[in-house]
Amino acid sequence: PLVLGIESSCDETGVGIVRGTTLLTNTVSSSMDEHVRFGGVIPEIASRAHLDAFVPTLRQALSDAGVDLEDIDAIAVTSGPGLAGALMVGVCAAKALAVATGKPLYAINHLVAHVGVGLLDGQSPAGKDSASDRSAATHGAVAPRLPDNLGALLVSGGHTEILKINRITDDVELLGSTIDDAAGEAYDKVARILGLGYPGGPAIDRLAREGNPKAIRFPRGLTQPKYMGTAEEPGKHRYDWSFSGVKTAVARCVEQFEARGEDVPVADIAAAFQEAVVDVITSKAVLACRENGITDVLLGGGVAANSRLRELTGQRCASAGIRLYVPPLDLCTDNGAMVAALGSQLVMAGIGPSGIRFAPDSSMPVTTVSAPA
Numbered sequence: 190p191l192v193l194g195i196e197s198s199c200d201e202t203g204v205g206i207v208r209g210t211t212l213l214t215n216t217v218s219s220s221m222d223e224h225v226r227f228g229g230v231i232p233e234i235a236s237r238a239h240l241d242a243f244v245p246t247l248r249q250a251l252s253d254a255g256v257d258l259e260d261i262d263a264i265a266v267t268s269g270p271g272l273a274g275a276l277m278v279g280v281c282a283a284k285a286l287a288v289a290t291g292k293p294l295y296a297i298n299h300l301v302a303h304v305g306v307g308l309l310d311g312q313s314p315a316g317k318d319s320a321s322d323r324s325a326a327t328h329g330a331v332a333p334r335l336p337d338n339l340g341a342l343l344v345s346g347g348h349t350e351i352l353k354i355n356r357i358t359d360d361v362e363l364l365g366s367t368i369d370d371a372a373g374e375a376y377d378k379v380a381r382i383l384g385l386g387y388p389g390g391p392a393i394d395r396l397a398r399e400g401n402p403k404a405i406r407f408p409r410g411l412t413q414p415k416y417m418g419t420a421e422e423p424g425k426h427r428y429d430w431s432f433s434g435v436k437t438a439v440a441r442c443v444e445q446f447e448a449r450g451e452d453v454p455v456a457d458i459a460a461a462f463q464e465a466v467v468d469v470i471t472s473k474a475v476l477a478c479r480e481n482g483i484t485d486v487l488l489g490g491g492v493a494a495n496s497r498l499r500e501l502t503g504q505r506c507a508s509a510g511i512r513l514y515v516p517p518l519d520l521c522t523d524n525g526a527m528v529a530a531l532g533s534q535l536v537m538a539g540i541g542p543s544g545i546r547f548a549p550d551s552s553m554p555v556t557t558v559s560a561p562a
């Protein structure tokens with residue numbers, strides 16, 4: 190099927206078009222530049238930017254893909270989780286398009302879409318493109334198989350989650366998530382403390398290469414899984430993270446250097462902070478995989494750009510015998526292609542559309558892959 194996907198949950202306005210599992214276009218407009226002077230995404234500004242960007246982004250996507258709206262078989266839109274006002278713009282636009290064209294509309298989960306992008310053609314373990322891995326059955330009505338027992342580690346400015354994908358179209362479990370800040374948010378806050386500007390992730394990543402990660406040891410929050418056993422599932426655990434403690438520890442550390450009148454060793458602090466965050470993300474994710482029989486993991490979200498996260502995830506997955514998939518970076522950050530990719534899977538699986546009565550849900554649970562009609 191030819192599917193149009195719309196994304197507007199945060200600061201990216203994305204329109205993607207896929208045919209089956211083939212990516213035709215991934216057109217993204219970001220309002221990041223408008224948030225820089227505030228040091229974080231301002232919801233009202235993001236919503237306004239989506240309003241301005243949607244129609245031009247849609248036109249660009251259709252022209253890049255060389256398709257007309259009438260050719261589209263289905264429309265998919267992120268209906269949550271995300272910023273309420275930002276989601277509302279994409280959802281209203283999608284409903285208007287669906288009504289105007291008479292096409293079925295799927296209201297889909299943003300987090301599951303981050304995983305669905307891994308089903309597009311040309312992806313194989315460790316993110317290397319490999320022609321031999323492209324399934325012959327991917328252009329028709331047959332969905333390619335996801336690896337059995339797939340885990341997804343999603344790390345971004347808004348999310349830090351480990352999911353178990355039993356069936357991407359309707360059976361997803363949350364194994365753990367952050368209980369406070371998302372990892373990318375922690376990077377941004379620490380970058381602000383260190384005077385590195387916004388967004389802080391790339392700056393810390395760069396600076397950390399010049400620092401000694403062992404110079405300081407910052408706390409790793411919640412290193413142990415939490416026992417959640419019940420009569421039905423006696424061995425059940427949750428694998429949550431907490432990143433606000435390490436952020437506070439960085440602030441105290443900077444204060445101490447300043448109180449002593451010493452130079453703040455910014456590169457060492459960046460390296461030690463990064464090591465603390467990446468260590469606990471990867472150790473807990475791998476533990477969650479081992480205890481849940483997960484043999485393949487997809488890494489997604491904007492923080493997947495982080496060099497140390499990629500390195501340590503790769504090493505620890507390899508030691509644990511887990512295959513790692515890392516989609517190309519422009520498909521890891523928020524985009525419309527991932528929404529279209531998941532929408533296409535839903536169409537191919539024969540799942541019914543959502544109608545046009547659904548409302549965006551800023552805290553849509555990950556167990557809801559798409560809103561039922």
Ligand code: ATP
Pocket residue numbers: 198199200271345346347348372373374376377388389390391394490491492494495496521522523
């Ligand atoms: P969502 O959470 O809905 O996916 P988002 O816009 O917050 O949305 P992304 O756009 O996926 O998230 O990613 C942005 C985040 O990624 C920012 O917090 C940024 O600091 C972080 N980031 C980007 N590059 C790096 C990097 N190299 N190292 C660490 N963090 C990074």
Ligand code: MG
Pocket residue numbers: 199200201346491522523
């Ligand atoms: Mg973003």
Ligand code: FE
Pocket residue numbers: 299303345490522523
């Ligand atoms: Fe996202």
